[in-house]
Amino acid sequence: MKRITCKFGGTSLADAACIREVLAIIRANPDRRFVVASAPGKRTPEDKKITDLLYAWHSIARQGLDASEPRRIIETRFTELARELGVKFDIDHHLREIALVAGAYEAPDFMASRGEYLNGRLIAEVLGAEFVDPAECIKFKASGELDPATYELLGARLHGGLFVVPGFYGAMPDGSIKTFSRGGSDVTGSIVARASKSDLYENWTDVSGFRMADPRIVPDAKRIEEITYKELRELAYMGATVLHDEAIFPVHAAGIPINIRNTKDPEAPGTMIVAARVSHTPVCGIAGHGGFTMINIEKTLMNKEKGFGVRVLSVFDEFGLNWEHLPTGIDTMSVIVRDAELNGKGEAVLEAIQKRVDPDEIKMVPGLAMVATVGQGMNHHVGVAARLTGALAAAGVNIRVIDQGSSEMNIIIGVEESDLKAAIQAIYRTFDS
Numbered sequence: 001m002k003r004i005t006c007k008f009g010g011t012s013l014a015d016a017a018c019i020r021e022v023l024a025i026i027r028a029n030p031d032r033r034f035v036v037a038s039a040p041g042k043r044t045p046e047d048k049k050i051t052d053l054l055y056a057w058h059s060i061a062r063q064g065l066d067a068s069e070p071r072r073i074i075e076t077r078f079t080e081l082a083r084e085l086g087v088k089f090d091i092d093h094h095l096r097e098i099a100l101v102a103g104a105y106e107a108p109d110f111m112a113s114r115g116e117y118l119n120g121r122l123i124a125e126v127l128g129a130e131f132v133d134p135a136e137c138i139k140f141k142a143s144g145e146l147d148p149a150t151y152e153l154l155g156a157r158l159h160g161g162l163f164v165v166p167g168f169y170g171a172m173p174d175g176s177i178k179t180f181s182r183g184g185s186d187v188t189g190s191i192v193a194r195a196s197k198s199d200l201y202e203n204w205t206d207v208s209g210f211r212m213a214d215p216r217i218v219p220d221a222k223r224i225e226e227i228t229y230k231e232l233r234e235l236a237y238m239g240a241t242v243l244h245d246e247a248i249f250p251v252h253a254a255g256i257p258i259n260i261r262n263t264k265d266p267e268a269p270g271t272m273i274v275a276a277r278v279s280h281t282p283v284c285g286i287a288g289h290g291g292f293t294m295i296n297i298e299k300t301l302m303n304k305e306k307g308f309g310v311r312v313l314s315v316f317d318e319f320g321l322n323w324e325h326l327p328t329g330i331d332t333m334s335v336i337v338r339d340a341e342l343n344g345k346g347e348a349v350l351e352a353i354q355k356r357v358d359p360d361e362i363k364m365v366p367g368l369a370m371v372a373t374v375g376q377g378m379n380h381h382v383g384v385a386a387r388l389t390g391a392l393a394a395a396g397v398n399i400r401v402i403d404q405g406s407s408e409m410n411i412i413i414g415v416e417e418s419d420l421k422a423a424i425q426a427i428y429r430t431f432d433s
């Protein structure tokens with residue numbers, strides 16, 4: 001018998017009809033024994049997420065104001081869910097307990113975690129499964145990192161039977177609740193998969209896996225059948241979102257594949273995230289976004305000046321700025337930074353670099369979009385870069401900067417923000433077969 005951890009996202013658990021579909025999926029395969037649940041999400045675009053209501057409740061309570069409105073909406077949602085699913089669930093009792101401490105902690109983590117806690121309890125009740133509270137077995141170190149002791153603690157709880165573990169939270173060494181960042185139930189799913197020694201981590205969401213490009217830019221973008229953890233990491237970093245970007249690490253370390261599946265289309269195979277791909281198509285995905293600035297520095301004989309690069313980067317360090325890319329030439333060096341990171345400090349950074357390395361020229365080029373073309377097969381294929389640049393030339397897109405990482409797993413290009421869509425479309429059309 002295999003072991004499968006299956007995590008269901010908030011939209012898959014938004015109402016009783018969705019939860020019934022989820023129950024059917026769980027019951028369809030007895031290997032699905034470790035269920036990780038998010039809090040109920042939006043039923044319609046105008047609806048409220050339970051987690052957002054809990055954050056609101058916390059903030060209102062902290063200000064000493066009356067939080068009866070978010071509480072009432074949460075109560076109604078869970079009461080309806082329990083009634084429609086035909087289980088007894090004393091939501092009033094739970095909410096009274098939560099209300100007692102609603103404004104007690106400065107951090108919102110405890111309150112935010114209650115959506116997953118309540119939903120986990122409800123789903124365990126419906127499934128007749130054992131409820132496992134992550135407060136008891138998903139542990140963080142004082143630094144906020146996951147304590148590796150978690151795997152043994154949690155693993156010891158997950159023997160025999162069917163289990164429901166709420167997503168999104170664990171406990172600090174002093175027992176207080178700490179959540180992952182938003183969307184963090186994906187991380188819990190990965191931790192549960194590893195702790196339970198699952199053969200597969202199914203991540204059930206509302207899309208049938210990853211697409212080769214953002215469908216808002218390429219509406220007919222193909223589904224990615226298989227992608228490696230590393231490729232996904234590159235794409236996610238450049239803005240492709242489906243899975244929380246920290247969710248890969250626990251399963252990657254244990255070699256457990258992740259299967260992204262769609263609760264609305266349970267027969268669809270989705271996307272498999274694996275250690276090594278069988279298919280060797282050179283490009284598996286393209287992602288990109290705007291909002292970058294490039295700082296160009298020029299100095300004759302820069303290449304002979306020892307420590308030049310370190311001195312430039314020390315300025316970023318002093319300003320507490322993360323930089324993203326570092327294309328260099330013989331006498332030129334560029335530093336690419338996200339605008340959100342630079343946050344109006346651009347001129348001050350230029351001045352500091354000017355003082356530090358006395359360049360012949362230094363200028364700031366805003367309005368840049370970065371596009372990553374990702375594929376582990378690239379290093380086996382001659383001419384990928386040529387095809388890519390050719391496609392961009394044919395589409396009339398000017399490449400401002402190009403950067404191929406030494407992993408030969410991606411080619412990153414910088415284009416004018418206004419060319420972003422055209423660039424992604426042109427690259428996609430070149431590599432979609």
Ligand code: ASP
Pocket residue numbers: 009010038039049051052115167168181182183184185186
């Ligand atoms: N409910 C949490 C959120 O809205 C965590 C999750 O759904 O994964 O971010």
